[in-house]
Amino acid sequence: xxxxxxxxxxxTHEGLHAYRVIRGSSKEEVELKARLQQQAWNDxxxxxxxxxxxxxxxxxxxxxxxxxxxxxxxxxxxxxxxxKQAEAQLEELRNLLRNALDKKRFLDW
Numbered sequence: 001x002x003x004x005x006x007x008x009x010x011x012t013h014e015g016l017h018a019y020r021v022i023r024g025s026s027k028e029e030v031e032l033k034a035r036l037q038q039q040a041w042n043d044x045x046x047x048x049x050x051x052x053x054x055x056x057x058x059x060x061x062x063x064x065x066x067x068x069x070x071x072x073x074x075x076x077x078x079x080x081x082x083x084k085q086a087e088a089q090l091e092e093l094r095n096l097l098r099n100a101l102d103k104k105r106f107l108d109w
Contacts, residue, residue, distance in 0.1 A: 009034050013041040015048075 007030040008023040018041055024030040 011038060013038070013045065015045045016041055 006025060007027050008021055009030050010019070010021050011034050012019050020037060022030050022033045022037065024033060
């Protein structure tokens with residue numbers, strides 16, 4: 001430490017895992033530098049937290065959308081299967097009716 005740097009303080013920021021030794025010629029100078037550095041770190045940490053929150057929100061929105069699309073796809077598939085079954089049953093009934101009407105049965109009283 002040089003004679004002009006009579007004061008020093010160590011500061012850290014847990015979120016950023018940052019560490020710094022602040023030196024100065026007076027207590028006020030060191031405190032000011034430390035306060036400015038802490039504020040800069042806090043601002044940076046706030047931006048990082050906001051970006052992470054936005055990323056997580058986008059991810060959650062994407063997952064909700066994919067789930068909705070999957071549910072819709074399954075519903076359409078099931079509806080198509082049910083439609084095919086109904087059409088097949090309807091065709092069977094038409095054939096049954098057609099066969100019954102094609103046969104000419106006379107009543108023998």
